Amino acid sequence: MNALTLPDIAAQASRQALPLEWVGMCGIALPVLFDGQRLNAKADAGVSLDDGNARGIHMSRLYLALELLEQESLSPALLRRVLQRFLESHEDLSSSAHLTIHADVLLKRQALISPLAGWKSYPVSIEARLKNTMFHVELKIDVPYSSTCPCSAALSRQLIQQQFVNDFANKSLQHADVLAWLGSTNGIVATPHSQRSSAKLRVRLADFLDNLPLIAIINDAEAALGTAVQTAVKRADEQAFALANGQNLMFCEDAARRLNLALKRSTGINAFHIRVIHAESLHAHDAVAETRFNWGQPQ
Ligand SMILES: Nc1nc2c(ncn2[C@@H]2O[C@H](COP(=O)(O)OP(=O)(O)OP(=O)(O)O)[C@@H](O)[C@H]2O)c(=O)[nH]1
Known part of the structure; x- marks a missing residue:
């Protein structure tokens, strides 16, 4: 063997001929662009290994295809191009490609009363799949909010x-x-409990979308819930927040129903799954509700 010839194990035949549904890499550090922000993201990139006789895929080819994401703002079209590259670089080996990007989207939020503002971080995952010509994008978004127990x-x-x-x-x-x-604590002897709560939204997008409607979905969800958690807070803001919570008593069931109606009104959403978690201060366990629309298994 020539010293310059490098062994290529991936090109060998597999000892056990067996196709695999997903092979790739998880947790690849990647600075992606979204809505004018540079996001510190982690990517999971993979393809199917349809050829059961092939020992392995070519991971470096998937890794290099991710470079596209550094230069252009995230959009369905860009995700599709990356996935096409995954498949083109694995001709005869793979028929489906997968890419998930995990990041935190930062949004500046105004205080309720004072002229202050601060940043809120929303964990999101953008999951794209391409199988033959079938292309799907699914978003996962966590929206934190405050809920006050109506029973309490x-x-x-x-x-x-x-x-x-x-x-x-x-x-x-x-x-x-x-x-x-x-105005005395002797008069107002009891206060209801409230909790920091979280809405975990999973949304399948319609095919025609030019943009990823992450911010629109976050805004719609917060408007439906009514008591988003705050950033910069002065006493005037805290008082307005207390009033907002007092006028917005909700069980986890109420929150799930409101979000269901809000997402049904949004354009560009084919299906969704919602899970709301009220991290109870009454209990050491959580109150949880789920609702879904059109949520079968993806193709
Ligand atoms: N398939 C596979 N590759 C792995 C794994 N772990 C690490 N790698 C490495 O990923 C590296 C890149 O693989 P390839 O893309 O096949 O690299 P290459 O053969 O130089 O690139 P091409 O000429 O484009 O095929 C190799 O050095 C592999 O050893 C694994 O579990 N499976």
Whole structure:
């Protein structure tokens, strides 16, 4: 053997002739462009190994195809081109290609009252598949929000009423006394529990989309939920947040239903799966609800 000839194990015949559904690499560091931001992403890239006799795929070819993602903003068309390269570089070996990009999208959010703003980070995954000419994109998005328990709110109101009866029984009601009582911890004896909650959205996109509607979906979800978690907060903002939560009591079932209706109204979504998690402060376990639309197995 010539010293310059490198052994190529992938080109050898496999000892066990068996096709594989997915072979590739996970967790590849990649700076991708999205909506004018450079995102610190991790990519999972793979193809099927249809030829059961081939020992392995050519991982370097998938890795090099990812270079396309450094120069152009993420879009369905760009993902499709990368996947086409995966397949072109694995002619006779593979018929389906897969690419998933995991990243955090940063969005600047205004405070509720004060003229302040701050950044919120939304974990997203963009999953693209190409099999022959069938191309699909699925988005996974985590949206954090605040939820206040309606049952706890009702129980608290009852306790406040009882306290009122105790404190004002057989007394003539004076406006000033009631006002002072309402402003005291003795008056408002109970508060409902609320929790940081999370909506895990999985969305299959329609084929015709030119852009990835990540930001539109996040905005629609936050509008439907009503009490998004905040960034920069002064007391005026905190008070507005307390009011917003008091007017927006919800069980996890309520949150799931609202999101279902919101995503059905959005254009460009073929199917979705929603899981909401209310990380209870009443319990050490979570309250969870799921809802889906058109959510069969992808082809
Ligand atoms: N198929 C495969 N390759 C692996 C694995 N782990 C590491 N690699 C390495 O990935 C490297 C790149 O593989 P190839 O793309 O086949 O490299 P190459 O043969 O120089 O490139 P081509 O000439 O384009 O085929 C090789 O050095 C492999 O050893 C594995 O589990 N499977």
